[in-house]
Amino acid sequence: MSIAHPDIPTPSLVGFTLPIMAIAGAFSGYVVGTAHGTPVPGVILGILIAVALGYVLARFVPNRRAGRLGTAALAGIAGLAWVGTSGLIAGILIGLVLSWFAYWLSSSDYRASVPVYATAGDVLWHNTFKFICGLIFFFLIAPIVVVLPLSFNAENFFTFTPKMLALDPDGYSLKHYRDFFTNADWQGSLWNSFRIAPVATILSVGFGTLAAIGLSQSHVPFRRAIMAILISPMIVPLIISAAGMYFFYSRIGLQGTYWGVVLAHAALGIPFVIITVTATLVGFDRSLTRAAANMGAGPVRTFFKVQMPLILPGVISGGLFAFITSFDEVVVVLFVGSAGQKTLPWQMFTGLREQISPTILAVAAILVAFSIVLLTTVEILRRRSERLRGMSPS
Amino acid sequence: MSETIEAGPMRAADGTPLKKSLARALRRQKLRALALIAPLLIFILVTFIAPIADMLFRSVENQIVSDTLPRTVVALKDWDAASDEAPGEPVFAALAVDFQIATELKNHTKLGSRLNYEDPGISSLFRKSGRSADDIGKSFMDRFVGIDAAWKKPETWAALFGDDVWLADATAWADAKDKDAREPAFKLRDGVGDALPATAETYRTFARAVQAEGRKGLVETKPWPVLFTALSQDLTSATPEALAALTDVDTALLQQAATAVAGTEPFAYRDAFLAIDKGWGDVDAWRTIRAYSPRYTPGYFLNAIDLEKGADGISARPDDQKIYIKLFIRTMWMSMLITFSCLLLGYPVAWLLANLRSSTANLLMILVLLPFWTSLLVRTSAWKVLLQQQGVINDILVWLGLVDDGNRLIMINNQFGTITAMTHILLPFMILPLYSVMKTIPPSYLRAAKSLGATNWTAFWRVYFPQSVPGIGAGSILVFILSIGYYITPEIVGGTQGVFISNRIAYHISTSLNWGLAAALGAILLAVVLLLYYVYDKIVGIDNVKLG
Amino acid sequence: MKLMNTLLATTALGLSAGAASAVELTFVSWGGAYQQSQLKAYAEPYMAEHPDVKIIWDESSAEAVAKLRAMNEAGNISWDLVDVTVSDSIRLCDEGLAREIDFDTELAPAPDGTSATEDFGNTLQNDCFVPQIVYSTTFGYRTDLVGDTPPTSVCDIFDLAKYPGKRSLQKRPIDNVEWALYCDGVASDDIYSVLGTDEGVEQAFKKLDTIKDQVVWWSAGAETPQLLADGEVVMGSTFNGRLFSAIAEQNQPIAMLWDRQSFDIDGWIVPAGLAPEKEAVVMDFLKFATDTQRLADQAKYISYGPARASSAPLVGKHADLGIDMAPHMPTDPANATNVQLYDYSWWADHRDDLDAKFQAWLAQ
Incomplete structure (x- = not known):
């Protein structure tokens, strides 16, 4: 990485790296200074430290890892001595960021992903663009990251207490996790969610895959209309679906039953299965089934031995979407379900309404971990699918 | 058939003409496709489409008026709604029984x-009047009981209106006092319905209600006061022959009552109702009853677009009740803003993902999908924690000295809160379709444009952007459709100014119980969504949506 | 399609029938600490005596009227006992959705033999409603945000100059319009006659207009305590039990403002049309759960006053904190010096109108 472009001259230390380091230093100095009510001295001190750091690292510490860790350690110790635990963490973070920044600037890494002929303006634009994208990713993740520490709140409110901000261990507790694992309501709703979502998923995947295969045939009458009907659960505003199902299911005796909720959730999950499986089938090479038929395999055998393994990743990914739809669904279950089918989102919803408690956040933290596992599964499956596709003659 | 054979067309191996054979194969193929689709289609039709159709039907349904006040509705037909006078005695007489x-x-x-x-x-008029409505019946009851004390007894009524066989069974049942058995179902006596139509009908209703309750038998339950009102009306209009035609009953009792009724002053129904509540003299109330007496009504739809149906046709509602058009417009406008901000934030990210190495892109994709799979409720609560006045963002801004502590920004319980939170929630729905389109645009086009002398901007705007338009269309319509139906997030972070039409629908379903209006609002919303879906299908084609 | 419906319904029935062995009852309540207190004081002791009875809780009281109406329409009642406020019970009773109850024969008398009707006294509001608790909607304020002169009158809510900052009010006309008129100078006794006129309603909304852009509207009981704990609002209305738990159990810097607290009653209704076997069990539970001792027990867990006069002397200490509960009851004489008397029948008659007007006003 570091010497990726030997033909690019190393940027001028005094004319380029150090002034930019000064700006970064001024910014972090301002943040740290404000925390202590002394923004102006903070800015000045920040500039001095950052410029010195940039100079020392660029000139005397060619080993990046050592430079970064050293800076972080020094800054961390300074923070610990000056403020305490929170200072330690802030110091390590600032140290890591500033030292990384110094190397990034001084070794012309910032040009690494633009063509060599790019002008200074191009490079600036390119990095600004990356920075903007970083901010957008931050926007996506920040709410989740910010709210999860509250699940360790020692109090029963969604509020960062002064003790939490001071990183005082007394401000933190695992009691909301304990509550989740010991409270019968939460455990009951978790059990219900795991009782409803998989069955709903199996229904949507079963019906959905068959229909997607049917839809991908070359001559399907009324294809557009059928597709519109099958996709409709995703399109119709949820509140309308919920109210409609409520009245209708009441009439046929399904309201408030396990199967009522399962059927409703299966209907909501179907569009996802249809969309993902038809998308997989678009790239499916039909000559494979013909070849199988030529070699004497019956339609059922062809389906399970040839078609199914190839479209399986699409089926599974659709199934995961259907699963999460059921697992995260609150509006319809509130209407169609009754106490016996209280799912996790429902329990969270009443939790938010009747007694705000960070147990909800503890549940969320557990679910986020669960989502990460699911997402990794999807990623692995996708890679597998790409490998398989690569083998098929398309 | 034979002509084609003689013309010597190509034939399949089994000797049938090729054209026919192909047509058959095609038909078989079609049938097989349909057979594969059919289970799901039926499933969706039953579990999803039927409920929605059933729900939307409520928006025009209006049986309640003619079912509850059947006689009044008929009598009201003769009343001139344009007149400034409340209806006359016949309508009030009918109302006395109905009410x-x-x-x-x-x-x-x-x-x-x-x-x-x-x-x-009107609600308070009906409620208040309900408490003293049987005063009217009681005054009739006093009259009848004054004529003969037998009228007070349930048995008298049961004998008069009940079928002989039923009466014997019911009396036996009452004597047996068997707790588990139910009283035999009531059967009306033949002919009594012709002689005393209103009373017979009322008694049948009475019998049904008493037997549904099931605690006491008909022969033991005191007659409703309304029966006396109805009987009095019947006896006034009944001909002596009709009464005489009734056999096997105590005709003497009836004749005696009929003579007595004929001899007294006619009852002043109108005055009786006015004495219960002055509101019954209000022409507007009567116009409303008349205007809404048909079994199906456009009233809910009119209401949903801030109109009302009065005696003199359709007119706008008073200004302080006009809220729905405003809400529809607000829903549209905010959904557009949300769509636009999703596009603004989603486009660069999708571009980045499409142009990175696939392993890095897939890693970053997890960052996009993670919020997508985190509970909606948690994400919405997170925005509450972030945006409120004592929330994280304001705290940081104050801490940095960018905002004065006394003037913290108001970012929640208004439109800003809804737009921010919903942009966050719907952003993945923009990024995913954009990404799948951008992946298909070869990067060499941009390089070619640049090498031909285009500036960065021109290359992007004239070459790349037009090719990404299908993705923009797909993402935008998807986000727009999803956002105009949103309900939970605006409810939690929207305050009063940041809520959508869906919140109104939910309010009418669970709080105000105006299900007809909820259905009408829902139908309009659904029509808009379907229109957009149609456009989406035309422009992009629903097959071209990809998720993940 | 009809065939399909029948098929679906039969499958569903077949599947659900296998599950029920003992009597399974569904009780509907509000969730949170309140439901917990009912569980501890009523349901657990009852289930200890009757091991064959299983109770499932459904936190749907907020939608009770809507759901009962839909169940009734479909002829499929799946709830057995429902906790509602008086105003909802009036609606349910009026529409025949709740079963009428003969208080003297179907409920337990007081220990000294006083009849249930007499013991419940004026908390009995209609033929279907068995009262449990008296609660009040009242105000709490942040002690650290109101300066040196804490609010003493409900009209301080309308005083933006003295107490700047947001306040939270319930998203419904009830209570709010009464407070507005009271603080606009209408005499306590005239409030409902003034509200009965269009001008009166306008006057109330005008008064509310003065603080409209400083109000956070809440619809669930947990919101005001959270808003107060965050410092989002300076003061806000909520149920007194919520404030008690924020103050006494959570040690938040919040204090009660009892002035013009609005009393309300919460209690049980039995849905009309239950199967006779089920109804018998439900009525047996109801008799047990609304006797003198049980009502007094509930006050151990939550600061709501028992509805029976005979329960008041039995109210003891908080189950966990060991503090005396009596001074935290809305009915305590020290707290009830100036009370907003909620006129149920007036509201039953005018609720539809005022709801519609209030919602339109909010949307303006």
């Missing part, structure tokens, strides 16, 4: 609430 029955069956407050949607104030 008392409604009170006994506890239907009058339901009807009051229903009519209150059209004319605020």
Whole structure:
């Protein structure tokens, strides 16, 4: 990485790296200074430290890892001595960021992903663009990251207490996790969610895959209309679906039953299965089934031995979407379900309404971990699918 | 068939003409496709489409008025709604029977609430009148009991209106006092319906209600006061021959009552109702009842677009009640803003993902999908924690000295809160379709444009952007459709100014119980969504949506 | 399609029938600490005596009227006992959705033999409603945000100059319009006659207009305590039990403002049309759960006053904190010096109108 472009001259230390380091230093100095009510001295001190750091690292510490860790350690110790635990963490973070920044600037890494002929303006634009994208990713993740520490709140409110901000261990507790694992309501709703979502998923995947295969045939009458009907659960505003199902299911005796909720959730999950499986089938090479038929395999055998393994990743990914739809669904279950089918989102919803408690956040933290596992599964499956596709003659 | 054979067309191996054979194969193929689709289609039709159709049907349904006040509705046909006078005696006579029955069956407050949607104030009129409605019946009862004390007894009524066989069974049942057995189902005596139509009908309703309750038998239950009102009306209009035609009953009792009724002053129904509540003299209330007496009504739809149906046609609602058009416009406008901000944030990210190495891109994709799979409720609560005045963002801004502590920004319980939170929630729905389109645009096009002398901007705007338009269309319509139906997030972070039409629908379903209006609002919303879906299908094609 | 419906319904029935062995009852309540207190004081002791009875809780009281109406329409009642406020019970009773109850024969008398009707006294509001608790909607304020002169009158809510900052009010006309009129100078006794006129309603909304852009509207009981704990609002209305738990159990810097607290009653209704076997069990539970001792027990867990006069002397200490509960009851004489008397029948008659007007006003 570091010497990726030997033909690019190393940027001028005094004319380029150090002034930019000064700006970064001024910014972090301002943040740290404000925390202590002394923004102006903070800015000045920040500039001095950052410029010195940039100079020392660029000139005397060619080993990046050592430079970064050293800076972080020094800054961390300074923070610990000056403020305490929170200072330690802030110091390590600032140290890591500033030292990384110094190397990034001084070794012309910032040009690494633009063509060599790019002008200074191009490079600036390119990095600004990356920075903007970083901010957008931050926007996506920040709410989740910010709210999860509250699940360790020692109090029963969604509020960062002064003790939490001071990183005082007394401000933190695992009691909301304990509550989740010991409270019968939460455990009951978790059990219900795991009782409803998989069955709903199996229904949507079963019906959905068959229909997607049917839809991908070359001559399907009324294809557009059928597709519109099958996709409709995703399109119709949820509140309308919920109210409609409520009245209708009441009439046929399904309201408030396990199967009522399962059927409703299966209907909501179907569009996802249809969309993902038809998308997989678009790239499916039909000559494979013909070849199988030529070699004497019956339609059922062809389906399970040839078609199914190839479209399986699409089926599974659709199934995961259907699963999460059921697992995260609150509006319809509130209407169609009754106490016996209280799912996790429902329990969270009443939790938010009747007694705000960070147990909800503890549940969320557990679910986020669960989502990460699911997402990794999807990623692995996708890679597998790409490998398989690569083998098929398309 | 034979002509084609003679013309010597190509034939399949089994000797049938090729054209026919192909057509058959095609038909078989079609059938097989349909057979594969059919289970799901039926499933969706039953579990999803039927409920929605059923729900939307409520937006025009209006049986409640003619079911609750059947006689009044008929009598009202002769009343001139344009006149400035409340209807006359016949209408009030009909109302006397209808309203008392409604009170006994506890239907009058339901009807009051229903009519209150059209004319605020009627609900209290119906409710208040319900409490003293049987005063009218009681005054008739006193008259009849004054003629003969037998009228007070349930047996007299049961003998008069009940079929002989039923009566014997019911009496036996009452004597047996068997707790588990139910009283035999009531059967009306032949002919009594012709002689005393209103009373017979009322008694049948009475019998049904008593037997549904099931605690006491008909022969043991005191007759409703309304029966006396109905009987009095029947006896006034009944011909002596009709009464004489009744055999096997105590005709003497009836004749005696008929003579007595004929001899007294006719009852002043109108005055009786006015004495219960002055509101019955209000022409507007009567116009509303008349206007909403048909079994199907456009009233809910009119209401949903801030109109109302009065005696003199359709007119705009008063200004302080006009909220729905404003809400529809607000829903549209905010959904557009949300779509636009999703596009603004989603485009660069999708571009980045499409142009990175696939392993890095897939890693970053997890960052996009993670919020997508985190509970909606948690994400919404997170925005509450972030955006409120004592929240994280304001705290940081104050801490940095960018905002004064006394002037913290108001970012929640308004439109800003809804737009921010929903942009966050719907952003993945923009990024995913954009990404799948951008992946198909070869990067060499941009390089070619640049090498031909285009500036960065021109290359992007003239070459890349036009090719990404299908993705923009797909993402935008998807986000727009999803956002105009949103309900939970605006409810939690939207305050009063940041809520959508869906919140209104939910309010009418669970709080105000105006299900007809909820259905009408829903139908309009659904029509808009379907229109957009149609456009989406035309422009992009629903097959081209990809998720993940 | 009809065939399909029948098929679906039969499958569903067949599947659900296998599950029920003992009596399974569904009780509907509000969730949170309140439901917990009912569980501890009523349901657990009852289930200890009757091991064959299983109770499932459904937190749907907020939608009770809507759901009962839909169940009734479909002829499929799946709830057995429902906790509602008086105003909802009036609606349910009026529409025949709740079963009428003969208080003297179907409920337990007081220990000294006083009849249930007499013991419940004026908390009995209609023929279907068995009262449990008296609660009040009242105000709490942040002690650290109101300066040196804490609010003493409900009209301080409308005083933006003295107490700047947001306040939270319930998203419904009830209570709010009464407070507005009271603080606009209408005499306590005239409030409902003034509200009965269009001008009166306008006057109330005008008064509310003065603080409209400083109000956070809440619809669930947990919101005001959270808003107060965050410092989002300076003061806000909520149920007194919520404030008690924020103050006494959570040690938040919040204090009660009892002035013009609005009393309300919460209690049980039995849905009309239950199967006779089920109804018998439900009525047996109801008799047990609304006797003198049980009502007094509930006050151990939550600061709501028992509805029976005979329960008041039995109210003891908080189950966990060991503090005396009596001074935290809305009915305590020290707290009830100036009370907003909620006129149920007036509201039953005018609720539809005022709801519609209030919602339109909010949307303006």
